[in-house]
Amino acid sequence: MVNFLKTVEKAKWRIMGIKNVVGVGVGYKHVGMERTQQKAIIIFVTKKEDLGNLSREELVPFKINGLETDVIEVGDIRFLEEDRKKHVRPAQPGMSVGHYRVTAGTFGAMVRDRSTGEPLILSNNHILANGTDGKDGRSAPGDLIFQPGEYDGGTKADRIATLIRFIPIQKGEAPASCPIANGVARIANMLVHTIRPNYDLKFFKREGVANHVDCAVARPLSPDLISDEILGIGKVQGIIDAKPGMKVKKSGRTTGITSGVVTAIGTTMQVKMDDNNNAYFSNQVICDMKSQGGDSGSLVLTEGNKAVGLLFAGSEKVTVFNPIQTVLDKLNVELL
Structure with a gap:
C-alpha cells in the first residue's frame, strides 16, 4: 500500500488535470459492482465517457508506474449541507421547510394519510402551522408552505405544499379571568403607574393542560415534489419505541x-x-x-x-x- 500512496502523491496533480477527474486515492479495484481484493489507484470522475469520445490526453491510464488504476463515477462533489437550505425538487426530509409566516424548520419525513393514501410532509406544528392553538388565527388549512423556509430565502416561487392539518398546541399560561385577581391587578397598577407610567401588572392562570405532540402535515402541490429518502441517512426502516440508553x-x-x-x-x-x-x-x-x-x-x-x-x-x-x-x-x- 505504501508504494501506491507514494505514487499517488507524486502524480496526483497530473491525474487531476485529466478531463472529468475530480479525485484520486488508493483503494481496491471494482469489477462491476463488486469490490475485489486487488489494490489499485482509484480515480474518481464526474462521468464516465465512451473511449471513442476522448482524445489521447483525456484518457485515464490503465497503469501508473506499473500500478493498476480503477475509474469510479461519482458525479459532482459538493458540500452536502448547502442543499439543506436551497430550493430542491424533489425535496428530501432533512431540508429547510416552513409555513410562509415562519422562519424555517426541517422537513421531517414523508408520510401517507391512512384515509386517503396520499403522500404528505410531516413536521412540527410550529414549523408548518406557525405554532397555533387552532383558535388564534396564526394559521389555517390551505396556508402555503415554502421549501426552503422564508429565512433561507423561500418565497411564493418556492411553495411546495399547503397546510392540511395540525394538532393544536395549548399554552401553559392564560390571562386571569378571575374578578378578584383582576381587581387586585387594577389597584396594583395605580401604584405602579405613579413610578412607571408605561408598565402594567397582569395576573396569569397556570393551565393544567399538557400537550403530547408538536406536529402537523402538509399536502405537496404534486406528489413528485417530495422524496421519502432522508438526506444523508436514507429510507426509514420501520418504527420502534425509545428506551433509555438507545x-x-x-x-x-x-x-x-x-x-x-x-x-x-x-x-x-x-x-x-x-x-x-x-x-x-x-x-x-x-x-x-x-x-x-x-x-x-x-x-x-x-x-x-x-x-x-x-x-x-x-x-x-x-x-x-x-x-x-x-x-x-x-x-x-x-x-x-
Whole structure:
C-alpha cells in the first residue's frame, strides 16, 4: 500500500488535470459492482465517457508506474449541507421547510394519510402551522408552505405544499379571568403607574393542560415534489419505541446529521414557546443529541433507521422529541 500512496502523491496533480477527474486515492479495484481484493489507484470522475469520445490526453491510464488504476463515477462533489437550505425538487426530509409566516424548520419525513393514501410532509406544528392553538388565527388549512423556509430565502416561487392539518398546541399560561385577581391587578397598577407610567401588572392562570405532540402535515402541490429518502441517512426502516440508553440520530436543516443517546422517557417538560409563553408537554423523550434552532421537525431514528420520534425542542445540552407512534396516531398517518 505504501508504494501506491507514494505514487499517488507524486502524480496526483497530473491525474487531476485529466478531463472529468475530480479525485484520486488508493483503494481496491471494482469489477462491476463488486469490490475485489486487488489494490489499485482509484480515480474518481464526474462521468464516465465512451473511449471513442476522448482524445489521447483525456484518457485515464490503465497503469501508473506499473500500478493498476480503477475509474469510479461519482458525479459532482459538493458540500452536502448547502442543499439543506436551497430550493430542491424533489425535496428530501432533512431540508429547510416552513409555513410562509415562519422562519424555517426541517422537513421531517414523508408520510401517507391512512384515509386517503396520499403522500404528505410531516413536521412540527410550529414549523408548518406557525405554532397555533387552532383558535388564534396564526394559521389555517390551505396556508402555503415554502421549501426552503422564508429565512433561507423561500418565497411564493418556492411553495411546495399547503397546510392540511395540525394538532393544536395549548399554552401553559392564560390571562386571569378571575374578578378578584383582576381587581387586585387594577389597584396594583395605580401604584405602579405613579413610578412607571408605561408598565402594567397582569395576573396569569397556570393551565393544567399538557400537550403530547408538536406536529402537523402538509399536502405537496404534486406528489413528485417530495422524496421519502432522508438526506444523508436514507429510507426509514420501520418504527420502534425509545428506551433509555438507545443510540439515536437525526438529519436536520441546521446541524445536519448528529447523534446521541436517549437520557429519559415518559418526561413532562416545560418548553418556552417564545419570550412570553410556555407550554407543557407530557410523555416526551430526552436525549443528548446536538440540535439547534431550525432542526425542529427532524425525524429521530435509531442506528438501523427505525423511527423513534419527532424532534421539536431542546437546549444547549439536550434535545426533546415526541414519541413517533403518538405523532402518527394523532395525525392519522403512517411513515413511508
